[in-house]
Amino acid sequence: MIERYTYKERLCHWLAGFSYLYCLATGLAFYSPYLFWMAIVLGGGPTSRFWHPFIGLLFFVGAMWMHHIWRGDVQIGAADRAWLDKAGDYATNRDDLVPPQDRFNAGQKLYYWAMFYGVFLLLASGLFMWFPEYIPFNLRWIRPIMVVLHEAAALLTIGAFIIHVYMSLLTVPGSLTAMVQGWVTNDWARTHHRLWFLRVSGQSHKE
Amino acid sequence: MANGPLEIKAISGHAGSVPGRDTSRDYSVAKLIDVTTCIGCKACEVACLEWNGYPFRETVFDNTYQTMPDLAWNYYNLIRFNEHVAEDGTFSWLMRKDGCLHCADPGCLKACPADGAIVQYANGIVDFQQDHCIGCQYCVTGCPFNIPKFNSETKKVHKCTLCSDRVGAGLEPACIKACPTGCLHFGTKEDMLVLADQRVTQLKEHSSHKNAGVYDPSGVGGTHVMYVLHDIEHPELYGGLPKDPQIPLLVRIWKGPLKWLGNVAMVGGILGAALHYLKFGPKEVVKEADKP
Numbered sequence: 001m002i003e004r005y006t007y008k009e010r011l012c013h014w015l016a017g018f019s020y021l022y023c024l025a026t027g028l029a030f031y032s033p034y035l036f037w038m039a040i041v042l043g044g045g046p047t048s049r050f051w052h053p054f055i056g057l058l059f060f061v062g063a064m065w066m067h068h069i070w071r072g073d074v075q076i077g078a079a080d081r082a083w084l085d086k087a088g089d090y091a092t093n094r095d096d097l098v099p100p101q102d103r104f105n106a107g108q109k110l111y112y113w114a115m116f117y118g119v120f121l122l123l124a125s126g127l128f129m130w131f132p133e134y135i136p137f138n139l140r141w142i143r144p145i146m147v148v149l150h151e152a153a154a155l156l157t158i159g160a161f162i163i164h165v166y167m168s169l170l171t172v173p174g175s176l177t178a179m180v181q182g183w184v185t186n187d188w189a190r191t192h193h194r195l196w197f198l199r200v201s202g203q204s205h206k207e
Numbered sequence: 208m209a210n211g212p213l214e215i216k217a218i219s220g221h222a223g224s225v226p227g228r229d230t231s232r233d234y235s236v237a238k239l240i241d242v243t244t245c246i247g248c249k250a251c252e253v254a255c256l257e258w259n260g261y262p263f264r265e266t267v268f269d270n271t272y273q274t275m276p277d278l279a280w281n282y283y284n285l286i287r288f289n290e291h292v293a294e295d296g297t298f299s300w301l302m303r304k305d306g307c308l309h310c311a312d313p314g315c316l317k318a319c320p321a322d323g324a325i326v327q328y329a330n331g332i333v334d335f336q337q338d339h340c341i342g343c344q345y346c347v348t349g350c351p352f353n354i355p356k357f358n359s360e361t362k363k364v365h366k367c368t369l370c371s372d373r374v375g376a377g378l379e380p381a382c383i384k385a386c387p388t389g390c391l392h393f394g395t396k397e398d399m400l401v402l403a404d405q406r407v408t409q410l411k412e413h414s415s416h417k418n419a420g421v422y423d424p425s426g427v428g429g430t431h432v433m434y435v436l437h438d439i440e441h442p443e444l445y446g447g448l449p450k451d452p453q454i455p456l457l458v459r460i461w462k463g464p465l466k467w468l469g470n471v472a473m474v475g476g477i478l479g480a481a482l483h484y485l486k487f488g489p490k491e492v493v494k495e496a497d498k499p
Contacts, residue, residue, distance in 0.1 A: 030320040030343060032470070045321050045341035046362060093487045132344045133357045143348040144457035151461065155469045159476055166480040173489050191492045 002189050002201065004178040009069055013179055016062030019055050024161070026052045027154055053130045056122065063119045070112070073103045079195070080106035100194035107167075114160040121153035236330045236374060237396035238383065239403055240304050241435040242445065243410060243419070244390035247272060247286050247302040254385030255284035258370060278305060280358040283367040284382055287446025303434065303445035304382070304391070307354045307367035309333045311428030314454035315366075317462055318349030331396065331431035332371045337363040351427065351452035369431065399433060406435050426453040 005013070026048040029039035039048035082099045083090070083106040089097040090107070104112070128135065128146040135142055168175040174188045189197035218225055252274060256263060264282060267275040271288045278285050289301040313333045316325040324339040325346065335346075335355070342362030346355045355364045370380035378384075379393040392402055403421040410419035420439025423429050434448070442448035 030341075032466070033320070033322060036320070036322050039341070045339070049341040049343050050362070091483075091487075093490055095490060129343075132347050133359070137353045140348075140353070141455070144455045144461065147345070147348060148457050148461050148465065151465060151469065155472060158473060162473070162476040162480060166484070170480075170484055171487075171489055174492065185492070187492045187494050190495065192490070 001183045002186055002197070003182055004184045004189070005182050007182065010179060010182060012062060012065050012069055016059060016066055019059035019062055020157075020161070022055045023052060023059055024154075024158065026055075031151065031154075053126060056126055060119055060123050063116065067116060070104075074109045074112045076106065076109055076113075080109060083107075095191070101192070101196070102199070103193055103196040105193070107163075111160050111164050115157055118153050118157040118160075122150060122157070125150040125153065234330045235396040236332065236369070236431060237394065237399040238309075238369065238380065238432045239392040239394075239399040239435070240432065241390040241392070241403075241406055242301070242303050243406070243416070243435060243437055244388050245286070245302045245304065246388055246390075247288060247300075248387060249274065249286050250385040250387060251304055251382035251391065252282075252284050252286065254381040255367075256282070258373070258381035259283065259368075278354065278356055278366075280356040280363075280365040282356075283307070283365070289444055289446055291444050299437070301437075301445050303448065305446060307333065307369070307432065308352055308427075309367075309369055309431035311430065312454065314349030314351055314427065314458060315346035315355055316349075317454060318345040318458055320345060328371065330374065332369045332374065333431075334368050334371050335364060335366060337361075337365070340364055349454060349458050351449060351454060353447075396429075396431060403433060403435050410435075410437070422448065424449075424452050426451050 022042070025038045026042060028035045029037070029042075029045075029048060030052075036045070039045045042048050043051075079099065079102065083101060086098045087107065089095070090105075125146040128142060129150060132143055168179070172192065174184055178184045178188075186197070186201070189201075215225055216228075259281075261281040264275075264279060269276050271290075272286075273288045274285060275282070284304060284306045287303045287305050289303075291299050291301055293299065309332055311331065313325070313327060315335075316327055316333060319325045320343060321339050321341045324336055324341065325333065326336060327333050340363045342357070342364070344355070344357055344364060346364055347357065355366045357364050370378070370382075373380055383391045383393045392399060394402075400421070400423070403423075407419045407421055410416045416437040418438045418440050420436060422434035422436055422439065422442055434442075434445075436442060436445065436448075438444065442450055
């Protein structure tokens, strides 16, 4: 056994995760009439509209905290470019052809940066959408730009989020346990993050 | 209003054709505001408040006769005053009753995400249903006329209802009833267009207003509140009435192609993940003991 994520990292991940999920569900409700039932389930349209921006701020806080914790682990370097060349092999489970990775592989890092830039776009456009009554009428062209920007940024993060949830729940068994309980087996670490395993084994052994 | 389905089509033993057959029976209603006969008395403002049950709110003086600079959530009807000096030095004092125009293609309704918060009746009235309003103000983004106003306490948006509650009972809107000069008219859209054309012809023939015209902008599919203006070439002189109002292009893109692109991408992403799992399945952890 080896510790994959500390308590602080797990707390931060789930703060960001659950606040994102809330914003996703209420946001999709406002996005499509066929998904408006999500707002009903979550307490009604007005309630969802009221809380969406506040929980959005919480997501931003979570994302900034996460950046503070993980900024050293998510920089993209030469090893990541080598991984990206072999991304096709990784996606088709020919993992023996993929170069060994450190704590996060390049796919995880790209997901991180998609969410990192996405949250800034969402915050900036979202502030305008929160208080549109303060935008003067002669600057009204700002309003639809912010709405379209907000939706485009949301769709970008949703695309990344679908892959993130699929990979962590189904493709890489053990990921959810790692993010909930914190530990992974030595074999898991060696298989998926060999460089990280070699770097930390001997220091972080629990058994 | 004619009862369409029970309109008589054939009569037994009746000499000649069915009386009234093939005449137009239009449900569509319209308000016609002839600004050339408006005296700015604001009786319509008071009637609007009375009928809708709002107390009079504080006024804001801005060096004109205008009650306040803009419409408010509990003030659907505002006379806008503008002192205009033409190129030839002639002076005109322009007054226009501002309020919702009840577009045939309403940008507010197109933009609204809340089920049932905005409805458009067959007679053309566009009505906000505050019970269903979620307070997002997308309608404010969709409207090219700066009409919907937000109540920040109740988080609901309000605007002129064209007195849908009165019209439904066969009455004219409250403002029409209050107007002392007869500059406000109410009837079927067709009749109001005829009346408007007559007035425009009269203005052109018997006055110096050779550019008189009817404001019924086609960019929003025509409106159920129309104006007769002295100068149809310059509607913006009347307190900023837009010359060619349109639902913002980005609102159309947002509610059209972007929506479909997003839907296809999201469903495609989930479907793609499912198919990928069926084909490739999970990654296997290599046991240390298995390594060569």
